[in-house]
Amino acid sequence: MRDNDRPLLVCEGLSKSYGRHIGCKDVSFQLYPGEVLAIVGESGSGKSTLLQMLSTQLQPSKGRVSYRMRDGITRDLATLGEAERRFLFRTDWGYVHQDPAMGLRMAVSAGANVGERLMAVGWGHYGKIRETSSSWLERVEISTDRIDDAPKTYSGGMRQRLQIARNLVTEPRLVFMDEPTGGLDVSVQARLLDLVRGLVNELGLAVVIVTHDLAVARLLSHRVMVMKGGEVIETGLTDQVLDDPHEPYTQLLVSSILPA
Amino acid sequence: MNAPVYNFAYLDEQTKRMIRRAILKAIAIPGYQVPFASREMPMPYGWGTGGVQVTAAILGQGDTLKVIDQGSDDTTNAISIRKFFEKTANVKTTTVTSDATVIQTRHRIPETALNDNQVLVYQVPIPEPLRFLEPRETETRRMHALGEYGLMHVKLYEDIARHGHIATTYAYPVKVNERYVMDPSPTPKFDNPKMDDCEALQLFGAGREKRIYAIPPHTKVTSLDFEDHPFETYRFDAPCALCGSKTSYLDEVVVDDKGGRMFVCSDTDYCETRRADGHKGAGFGADHQVM
Numbered sequence: 001m002r003d004n005d006r007p008l009l010v011c012e013g014l015s016k017s018y019g020r021h022i023g024c025k026d027v028s029f030q031l032y033p034g035e036v037l038a039i040v041g042e043s044g045s046g047k048s049t050l051l052q053m054l055s056t057q058l059q060p061s062k063g064r065v066s067y068r069m070r071d072g073i074t075r076d077l078a079t080l081g082e083a084e085r086r087f088l089f090r091t092d093w094g095y096v097h098q099d100p101a102m103g104l105r106m107a108v109s110a111g112a113n114v115g116e117r118l119m120a121v122g123w124g125h126y127g128k129i130r131e132t133s134s135s136w137l138e139r140v141e142i143s144t145d146r147i148d149d150a151p152k153t154y155s156g157g158m159r160q161r162l163q164i165a166r167n168l169v170t171e172p173r174l175v176f177m178d179e180p181t182g183g184l185d186v187s188v189q190a191r192l193l194d195l196v197r198g199l200v201n202e203l204g205l206a207v208v209i210v211t212h213d214l215a216v217a218r219l220l221s222h223r224v225m226v227m228k229g230g231e232v233i234e235t236g237l238t239d240q241v242l243d244d245p246h247e248p249y250t251q252l253l254v255s256s257i258l259p260a
Numbered sequence: 261m262n263a264p265v266y267n268f269a270y271l272d273e274q275t276k277r278m279i280r281r282a283i284l285k286a287i288a289i290p291g292y293q294v295p296f297a298s299r300e301m302p303m304p305y306g307w308g309t310g311g312v313q314v315t316a317a318i319l320g321q322g323d324t325l326k327v328i329d330q331g332s333d334d335t336t337n338a339i340s341i342r343k344f345f346e347k348t349a350n351v352k353t354t355t356v357t358s359d360a361t362v363i364q365t366r367h368r369i370p371e372t373a374l375n376d377n378q379v380l381v382y383q384v385p386i387p388e389p390l391r392f393l394e395p396r397e398t399e400t401r402r403m404h405a406l407g408e409y410g411l412m413h414v415k416l417y418e419d420i421a422r423h424g425h426i427a428t429t430y431a432y433p434v435k436v437n438e439r440y441v442m443d444p445s446p447t448p449k450f451d452n453p454k455m456d457d458c459e460a461l462q463l464f465g466a467g468r469e470k471r472i473y474a475i476p477p478h479t480k481v482t483s484l485d486f487e488d489h490p491f492e493t494y495r496f497d498a499p500c501a502l503c504g505s506k507t508s509y510l511d512e513v514v515v516d517d518k519g520g521r522m523f524v525c526s527d528t529d530y531c532e533t534r535r536a537d538g539h540k541g542a543g544f545g546a547d548h549q550v551m
Contacts, residue, residue: 031543063426082402082406083406086406086408090410105393105414108393108414108418109417109418109421109422111417111421112414112417112418112421113415115414116410116411117410118413119410119411119413119417120408120409120410120411121410124413124487124491125486125487125488126417126420126486126487126488129417130421147421148421148422169371181485244501
């Protein structure tokens with residue numbers, strides 16, 4: 001069996017309860033290399049809880065998440081040591097926060113922001129780090145003469161693009177995105193989505209993207225999972241779910257988009 | 261009125277035991293910051309309360325103490341601490357580096373090579389080298405535990421991006437025994453190479469931050485750098501005006517308001533010893549006329 005025919009991320013019966021309150025209930029899916037999965041739903045539907053569990057930031061109450069490591073062996077993430085988990089997070093994974101200030105070092109130059117992961121995995125040549133940083137800035141359409149400026153001097157859209165570059169520099173295979181277009185104006189959103197779609201295709205990234213914006217899901221994802229009250233109520237190919245929703249809630253969600 | 265009676269070297273014996281345990285642990289794990297129950301000392305924080313506690317804990321009756329502040333034996337801080345131990349421990353004190361068995365220092369390592377019968381005690385203001393990049397103590401401890409030091413290079417990267425070279429000139433981060441990244445206290449980076457494979461035991465005490473760390477004798481200490489921007493020491497390009505030394509670390513002394521300045525050894529004992537041996541510098545006034 002070729003590597004690409006085996007799932008990258010496997011999630012089985014994942015549940016999280018906060019006391020009596022349920023954050024997320026019995027979620028299972030498989031994610032294949034190069035696949036983009038959108039998790040949609042309204043606020044409080046458990047999207048972010050799920051994303052945090054997938055990315056090992058939150059411990060599930062039940063169920064498990066396994067990941068096929070670079071050596072080809074699929075391992076239960078709960079059994080990884082902290083060092084291994086953090087290493088995975090800086091190399092084979094990316095995490096794009098909704099608020100770029102969470103994912104960037106705001107007072108450190110853009111070049112160092114992108115280069116940090118490289119230095120963390122042992123790159124010791126300034127010239128090479130800088131060259132790689134600047135080529136990544138170009139790829140995310142940030143002018144390279146801004147390389148020595150700190151992201152606090154950047155606009156919202158630029159910060160988000162810088163955050164993406166910072167995550168992709170170690171060529172991860174899986175990227176988590178939490179509302180990456182939240183808080184950006186529409187034209188900037190469109191440009192960012194275009195960029196992300198290009199990079200995903202080019203690099204063959206697998207992406208789990210959480211969004212409440214169905215347009216984002218339609219544009220980026222291959223598959224959609226609709227969540228409500230902590231449960232997955234509908235799942236399928238993006239076109240299928242958005243054009244022919246079966247569940248009443250999904251129908252409501254789809255019909256609530258304002259016509260362009 | 262009764263004059264206060266101090267225990268030998270001011271601290272009570274239980275406190276000294278506590279500090280010695282921290283020191284032993286620090287020696288066992290070179291470069292690791294060991295927390296200890298730092299005491300209030302009769303001097304303000306920032307004046308060497310950490311160094312004084314370490315010195316008090318290791319001082320014995322047969323020891324000879326030398327205290328330097330920025331290389332000098334005769335500045336206020338050095339004199340006060342020396343007098344403090346003369347009074348509370350009644351130990352011999354000296355200014356001669358080679359005669360001392362315990363040397364407490366603020367921001368310099370003596371020019372004279374140290375030997376295996378000596379202990380160098382550093383006063384440390386901020387022991388955490390990652391502090392200005394990562395303000396959370398929980399996070400920096402985890403980074404030390406897991407050996408995640410990418411962030412330290414981010415700082416050096418920023419230096420080169422801004423100034424074209426590594427512009428950190430003091431408190432230059434080092435890696436001890438190929439494991440822990442350590443702040444060598446605000447010594448000039450000129451002194452960093454002296455820490456490597458040093459014959460003497462080096463102890464670091466931070467009173468306010470309540471940390472002790474150590475470099476045992478003959479431990480490998482490397483300064484962090486990049487392959488294409490290797491670590492370099494810096495020294496003013498001049499001989500000492502008093503003793504003519506071309507290798508010692510120099511202080512720049514402004515001598516008038518017309519741009520006149522002279523360069524002299526920062527290590528006063530080293531300079532005096534050389535002058536006593538007959539070495540002479542160009543002297544104050546040779547290339548500068550006093551008005």
